[in-house]
Amino acid sequence: MNTRVWKFAGGLAVVLVLTACSSAATPMVVTQMVGGTPQVITVTTAPTENPYDESAPITVWIDQDRQPYIDAYKKANPDKAGLINEVIVDREQLPAKVLLFNNTGQGWPDVVFAEPRLVARVSDAAHQFPLDLKPWIPAETLNNYDGMANCTFGDAVYCVRNDLAQFVLYYDKPLMDKFGYAVPTTWEEYQALSDKVAAEHPGYLLGTLGDGWSWLSFFDASSCPSHLVVNESDLKINMADPNCARAAKMVDHMIANKTLWNTDYFDATFVQQMNDNKVLMVSMASWAWGVFNGTYYTTADHQVGVAAPLKWASEPAAVNMAMGGAAWTVSSHTKNPKLATELIVWLTTSPDLWSTIPNWPAYKPNQSLFQTQVSSNAIFANDPFPAMQAAAGQLGPLDVWPRFDLISPLTQVVKGAYQDNKTMEEVLPQVADMFTPLAQTEGYNVITQ
């Protein structure tokens, strides 16, 4: 190529490097002497240096379903309505977006609706997003929420729970009555029932195991330590624990006798089984009753029975898990923490709002409102409230998530097992193989004891 062209390109490249450097040298960047050598350091406003402003507007990240919440707040507080800017987002993007905002030094949302697992991911050293709510929300209010273990990180409280998504056992009451079966209370009875169903009514199902969530519904309930958060730096992963094997043996038995379906809860094929009334029972989250109205599953009046979660016979009580159950978190970068915290307290506690929401309220005083809502609902064959209340109190330590996604790796393990014709017991070590490096990348010290 022509040398002149090369010179031209070279000159441009130099110009470009210079502009790249100079554009980086905005007022945000300072040069500091560190250990005798100059080092360029980008400075952001430390959370504590925020000049608080009670009239500053706040941006609230929500999903479509939460929009009526914000509208209700604006209606109840017309003087604050103008300060609240709501944005509908895909909250799975929160950890990535926070890093970009940290990088540019602006743009953080003030309030975010997200599951505690996402709050955990934005509270690590790389993100440092949430505001400690303890100075802003009175202790007597904070003490009135269930499920706050998931929002507590060391000494700090990084979120307040919106709702709990504790699992309960949904069953088809008319079908159980017709076949003359009693609702099991232990996993042992559950497995024994599967043999009866397989022999007497082949083709009927007692649940499904086909993705990460449904895997957790069996293995977390068995206290299998696949992701036990010991503290902020230690994570226990021990798939050789007998608690893992007992759950694996049970599901393998039921996969073999064809009483477990092999997809997630909302796969078209499982929905078809539900709507064909082939499913005797399935463990699902407390909010799931809201999709029995035809959103996913169609049910007749008085068809849905709700029982407490199953327990292992040798143990005093059930160990429960949850599928979702969100929270509200506030940015440490917010200019108006007063309004932000007032808003999230109102959104989680307002009786007017919570008398219509189909999710289990994390704010304890509102649980009676939920009772009024479900106890009179025609789809239920029994009053679901006592079982749901018991289930809410049984959320186990595995419901607190580490700072990485559990579902995608578990889904791979489960689907891979089906593809390779392996048992769930055989693939248990794969779970540790997947989680261990993920945990180490996130800075956990992985322990087995």
Add this chain to the structure above:
Amino acid sequence: MTSRIVKASPPRFPRKWRQYLSAYLFILPYFLFMLAFGIGPGLYAFLISFAKFKMGIPQYFAAGLNNYIGVFKDYRFLFTIGNILKFLVVSVPLGIALVVLIALLLHMRPGRFASILRTVYFIPGAVTGPALLLLAIFMFSPAMSPFGPLLRAMGYPSFDSLIAPARLPVIFTVIGFFSGAGMWIVIQYGALQGVSTEVLEAAKIDGCNAWQQALYIKFPLIRPYIIYQFILIFAGNVQLFVEPQLMGTTWIAANVPQQWSPNQLAYSFAFDIGNFGMAAAMSLLMLIVGLGAAYFVIRWTGFFDIKA
């Protein structure tokens, strides 16, 4: 004393500059975009690949080579490189061979039928990225796909049973072929149109049949375009991202490892652990792979010396 002869005032631009000015003007718009979206980000990536990141904020030159070392030592590095190699081995030769074959077939029988088909081949190219993947999911779901009976006959009764790590290179090749092949068929067809009719007629008179014409006359004459296709397809396929990324999301939840391709790993460095420096280092490594492949092919074939 200096000579009193006064030279004619020199032209404002050197003559050579003036001579080429229009050419520079023609490439200027492209060059500006290449600077803004190619060279600029590339240089920025080079800059931050030596930066240490704290809270997502760069500390320039604080990391030294640590980001590069971190990339090589990551437990997924060899896995993703192996995956992309398998994908390249399947997708590049197969893609080029099928495109050239279809273009040659179309060119054997010019006329309305061929031009209609050419348009039909081109249509899937209008569907891009995520929408294309959605389409692919329908096509790979035996319950919904027009190819359902075929998939079942091959032993895949469901989407979940089909999508397995071992089959991903082929699956992504199929998706990529249907989105990208149409454009290349049109380009290769255009190249074939440029083959001199006199040469083809001479071949015919000498007794070449249609296949011999395709193999011995047309194919060698469009070789530069095939090399060009190789360079671009290789560079594009090295950067595979959307297909594995979306298939692995919770919503589709296929059995696809979370970080299957090197670009996904770079994305994970940036947005899962907040190390944009490692992400930049990984991206630059992939750039080197793409540029290196192009360089070797150009050297090996003498691409710039070929007269099309």
